[in-house]
Amino acid sequence: xxxxxxxxxxxxxxxxxxxxxxxxxxxxxxxxxxxxxxxxxxxxxxxxxxxxxxxxxxxxxxxxxxxxxxxxxxxxxxxxxxxxxxxxxxxxxxxxxxxxxxxxxxxxxxxxxxxxxxxxxxxxxxxxxxxxxxxxxxxxxxxxxxxxxxxxxxxxxxxxxxxxxxxxxxxxxxx
Numbered sequence: 001x002x003x004x005x006x007x008x009x010x011x012x013x014x015x016x017x018x019x020x021x022x023x024x025x026x027x028x029x030x031x032x033x034x035x036x037x038x039x040x041x042x043x044x045x046x047x048x049x050x051x052x053x054x055x056x057x058x059x060x061x062x063x064x065x066x067x068x069x070x071x072x073x074x075x076x077x078x079x080x081x082x083x084x085x086x087x088x089x090x091x092x093x094x095x096x097x098x099x100x101x102x103x104x105x106x107x108x109x110x111x112x113x114x115x116x117x118x119x120x121x122x123x124x125x126x127x128x129x130x131x132x133x134x135x136x137x138x139x140x141x142x143x144x145x146x147x148x149x150x151x152x153x154x155x156x157x158x159x160x161x162x163x164x165x166x167x168x169x170x171x172x173x174x175x
Contacts, residue, residue: 006057013061016049022087022111024094024121025070028052028079030103039097039104046093047085053078069115073108087111088127095125 001009017023028036043050055074062068083090091109098104106118116124128136 022083024081027105091125
């Protein structure tokens with residue numbers, strides 16, 4: 001790879017890393033091509049880009065940024081998943097793939113301004129996604145209104161129940 005190509009790769013990585021929601025570092029050594037393709041699909045579905053990168057180029061791309069905290073994870077063969085959306089969805093995809101494939105090893109990540117280790121990635125994978133959290137929040141917000149509506153409807157339902165019982169009783173006497 002020529003110097004100009006390397007500079008272009010570093011510039012591309014810098015641009016991608018500026019708009020990231022999370023960066024996940026892993027060791028992919030020993031995976032087959034088919035397994036790597038499955039991994040790419042899983043990351044793409046979770047909203048991340050998966051790339052194999054040279055450690056020196058990635059070090060140059062993160063130098064002087066807050067991502068410099070993950071440079072300790074850059075040794076050996078390195079693959080990077082750059083999450084553009086929800087980092088917890090990407091963490092779930094990575095942890096699920098690591099469980100199914102022993103050779104795929106998560107090393108660390110940088111999410112929401114913090115460097116996290118493998119245990120942190122596993123903890124992040126158990127958290128709900130942003131959409132799930134929004135749905136839970138909406139349910140919490142709607143619950144008091146639904147309960148209030150049920151309270152308003154309760155007397156009418158009780159009266160209707162009493163009237164229906166009376167009608168049923170009259171029907172039995174007439175028959």
